[in-house]
Amino acid sequence: MMMAAASQPTTSATTDVLPYTIVIGLEVHVQLLTRTKLFCGCSTAFGAAPNTQTCPVCLGLPGSLPVMNHEAFILAVRAAKALSCRIAEFTKWDRKHYFYPDLPKGYQISQFDLPFSSDGKLLVCDSKGRFAPRTVGIVRVHLEEDAGKSIHDESTGCADSRIDLNRTGVPLMEIVTQPDLRSPQEARAWLNELKLLLVYLKVSDCNMQEGSLRVDANINLHIPLPDGRIAKTPIVEIKNVNSFRSVERALLYEASRQWDEFNHTHAEIGSSPKQTRGWDDPAGVTRAQRHKEESSDYRYFPEPDLVPVTVSETELSLMTSAQGETPALLRSRLESQWSISAYDADVLVNQGIAFVGYFERLATILSDGKSASNWMQQDVMRMLNENTVAIESFPVRAEGLAALIAQVSSGAFDTSRARDIFSEMVKTGRSAAEVAASMGIADVGDDELMSLCRELVACNPKIVADVKGGKEQAAAGLLGQAKKKNPNVNPGKVRQLCLELIRAM
Amino acid sequence: MAITRSDVAKVASLARLELSNVELDTMTRDLQGIVGFISSLDELDTSGVEPLAHPLGTQNVFREDIPTDSLSLSEALQSAPRHDGKYFLVPAVLGETGSA
Numbered sequence: 001m002m003m004a005a006a007s008q009p010t011t012s013a014t015t016d017v018l019p020y021t022i023v024i025g026l027e028v029h030v031q032l033l034t035r036t037k038l039f040c041g042c043s044t045a046f047g048a049a050p051n052t053q054t055c056p057v058c059l060g061l062p063g064s065l066p067v068m069n070h071e072a073f074i075l076a077v078r079a080a081k082a083l084s085c086r087i088a089e090f091t092k093w094d095r096k097h098y099f100y101p102d103l104p105k106g107y108q109i110s111q112f113d114l115p116f117s118s119d120g121k122l123l124v125c126d127s128k129g130r131f132a133p134r135t136v137g138i139v140r141v142h143l144e145e146d147a148g149k150s151i152h153d154e155s156t157g158c159a160d161s162r163i164d165l166n167r168t169g170v171p172l173m174e175i176v177t178q179p180d181l182r183s184p185q186e187a188r189a190w191l192n193e194l195k196l197l198l199v200y201l202k203v204s205d206c207n208m209q210e211g212s213l214r215v216d217a218n219i220n221l222h223i224p225l226p227d228g229r230i231a232k233t234p235i236v237e238i239k240n241v242n243s244f245r246s247v248e249r250a251l252l253y254e255a256s257r258q259w260d261e262f263n264h265t266h267a268e269i270g271s272s273p274k275q276t277r278g279w280d281d282p283a284g285v286t287r288a289q290r291h292k293e294e295s296s297d298y299r300y301f302p303e304p305d306l307v308p309v310t311v312s313e314t315e316l317s318l319m320t321s322a323q324g325e326t327p328a329l330l331r332s333r334l335e336s337q338w339s340i341s342a343y344d345a346d347v348l349v350n351q352g353i354a355f356v357g358y359f360e361r362l363a364t365i366l367s368d369g370k371s372a373s374n375w376m377q378q379d380v381m382r383m384l385n386e387n388t389v390a391i392e393s394f395p396v397r398a399e400g401l402a403a404l405i406a407q408v409s410s411g412a413f414d415t416s417r418a419r420d421i422f423s424e425m426v427k428t429g430r431s432a433a434e435v436a437a438s439m440g441i442a443d444v445g446d447d448e449l450m451s452l453c454r455e456l457v458a459c460n461p462k463i464v465a466d467v468k469g470g471k472e473q474a475a476a477g478l479l480g481q482a483k484k485k486n487p488n489v490n491p492g493k494v495r496q497l498c499l500e501l502i503r504a505m
Numbered sequence: 506m507a508i509t510r511s512d513v514a515k516v517a518s519l520a521r522l523e524l525s526n527v528e529l530d531t532m533t534r535d536l537q538g539i540v541g542f543i544s545s546l547d548e549l550d551t552s553g554v555e556p557l558a559h560p561l562g563t564q565n566v567f568r569e570d571i572p573t574d575s576l577s578l579s580e581a582l583q584s585a586p587r588h589d590g591k592y593f594l595v596p597a598v599l600g601e602t603g604s605a
Contacts, residue, residue: 034570035570035571035572036570036571036572036573040573041568041571041572041573041574042572042573042575043572043575049578049591050591050592051578051581051582051591051592051593052575052577052578052581053575054575054576054581055573055575055576056576059576059581061584067566067567067568068566068567068568069567069568069570070567070568070569070570071569071570072570073567090558092558092559097519099521100598101593101595101598114558150595150598151592152597152598159596159597160587160594160595160596160597161594161595161596161597161598162589162591162592162593162594162595163592163593163594163595164592164593165581165593297519299519302558302559304559304560306559306566307559307561307563307564307565307566308558308559308564309564309565310564310565
C-alpha cells in the first residue's frame with residue numbers, strides 16, 4: 001500500500017531540541033493464526049520441508065480456484081474491530097500484479113478499493129511517561145495472501161535462486177496507519193502495543209523470527225524554515241526491518257540522514273518519487289532500493305475467482321462475541337479491581353495473558369492485589385527469566401505461592417528466607433512446607449523466640465543502654481547475633497520483641 | 506479515449522512483453538479498435554447504478570479452516586522447468602523483493 005502523504009500538524013514535536021518534526025506511518029503485515037492457507041487447505045505450519053505444503057491453488061496452476069478461509073476472515077474482522085475500525089458491509093478482493101519468482105500466479109490476491117475495514121485507531125501510552133499518550137489513526141486493514149520465499153545464496157556464487165512456496169497463500173492482514181507517530185521511540189512502543197493486542201485476541205502469534213509480523217515504516221521530516229514555511233522532505237519507506245528495536249534504530253538513522261540530505265539538497269516532497277530504502281541491521285544504515293511503483297502500475301482489477309463478502313450487524317456481533325479483553329481494558333480493570341498502580345498493571349499486562357491469569361489467581365487467594373503484584377513482578381519474573389521458562393509451564397502453581405506468601409505475612413519467614421524457599425520450590429516443584437522442612441527452616445515458636453530475645457538483651461548491656469538513650473537503630477546489632485543463634489528467626493519479630501523487653505527494663 | 510503508442514509500450518513493459526516497432530503499431534491500432542468498440546457503453550447514463558464487483562449474484566462463499574492433503578514434493582516440482590529436488594530453481598534474483 002502507498003501511504004497517504006504526511007499531512008499532520010507539525011506542532012506536536014516530541015522533542016524540543018530537534019529542529020524538525022519526525023512524521024512516521026507504519027504498514028504492518030500480520031500472519032493470521034489459521035491452520036490452513038487463505039484460499040486452499042494447505043497447512044500453514046512453520047518449519048516444514050520446502051515445497052511440501054503446496055497444491056494447485058497456491059502454486060497457481062491453471063484451472064484451480066481459490067475459496068476463502070472463513071476463519072481467516074473472522075480473525076481479521078476481530079482484529080479490525082478491536083482497532084476501532086469501521087467494518088465494511090460489502091467487501092471484495094482484487095488482483096495486484098507484479099512479477100517476482102516467489103509469486104507463481106503473477107498477481108497477489110489482495111484488496112484495493114473496498115477493504116473489509118477502515119478508519120480505526122490504537123492508543124499507545126508509556127507507563128514510564130517518556131512520551132505523551134498518542135492515538136494513531138488506522139487508514140485501513142485488509143486481508144491478502146502472502147508470497148513465497150526466495151533464497152539467494154550469494155556465497156556459493158551459484159547462478160540460481162531457490163524458491164520455497166510453502167508460505168504462498170498464507171493469510172496476511174495488512175494494517176496501514178496514518179502518519180501520526182512523532183518519534184522512533186513512539187513507533188516502537190506503538191508496535192509493541194499492536195503486537196500485544198493481536199496476541200491477546202489470539203489473532204496472530206506475531207512471531208517476527210518466523211515472519212508472522214513484518215513492518216515497513218514510512219518517514220519524512222517537517223522542517224520549519226526561517227520564512228515561516230514548513231518544508232517536508234521526500235517520504236522514504238524503510239523495508240527489511242526484523243525487530244521492533246531495529247524499527248526504532250532504522251527510523252533514528254533515517255531521520256538524521258534526511259536532515260543531512262535536506263541541508264545539502266533542499267529537496268522536498270514531490271520533487272522525486274517515493275523512495276524505498278532497505279535497513280542493513282549489522283551496518284546500522286538504510287540503503288536505497290528501487291523507486292516505488294505507482295499504485296496504478298500494479299494494474300489492480302477485481303478478482304473474478306472470488307465472490308464478494310457481505311457482513312450484517314448480526315454476523316459482526318457473532319464474529320466478535322468470542323473476543324477476549326483487550327490489553328487496554330485489562331490494564332484499567334486490573335488497576336481498579338486490585339488497587340494497583342497504572343504502572344504495575346502495565347507491567348503485568350505486558351507479560352501476556354497467562355501471566356495475568358496467574359496474577360489474578362494469586363491475588364484472589366491472597367485477597368491482596370498489591371502483594372500479588374509485587375511477588376509477580378519481582379520474584380516470579382526473576383524465576384521465569386533465570387530458568388528461561390514460560391509462565392504456562394512454571395512449576396509452582398498460584399496456590400503454592402500463595403501458601404508461601406501467607407506464611408511471610410504471618411511472620412513465619414522473613415522475605416529473604418521466603419525467597420530462598422521459593423527458589424527451591426521452583427527447582428524441585430515441592431511445596432513451601434516441604435522445602436522449609438528439608439532446608440531445616442522451621443517456624444520458631446513464640447516461647448523459643450522469647451527466651452532467645454531475653455538472652456540477647458541480657459548479654460548486650462551497651463546496646464540496651466544505647467536504645468534506652470534514644471538510639472533505637474542500635475537494636476540492629478542484636479539481629480545479626482539472633483541469626484547466628486538460630487537462622488530461622490524472623491528478624492522483624494526479634495527486633496520488635498527486643499525493643500519491648502528493653503522498654504520494660 | 507485514445508490509446509497511444511506510449512500507453513501500449515507502458516502496458517507491455519509492465520507485463521514484461523517485448524514488442525517490436527511493428528508489433529507496437531499493430532497493438533496500438535487493435536487496442537484502439539477494442540476500446541473504441543467498448544466505449545459505445547459510455548453513451549449510457551450509469552450515474553444511479555452501483556458499480557459491479559462481480560458478475561455472479563453469489564456472495565459469502567467460504568470454506569472451513571480444515572487442512573487437506575498437499576501435493577507431494579515431487580508432484581509439486583514436476584512441472585517446473587528446473588528444480589533441485591527440493592526447491593524450484595530460477596535465474597538469480599538479486600536484492601530487492603517484489604512487493605507484499
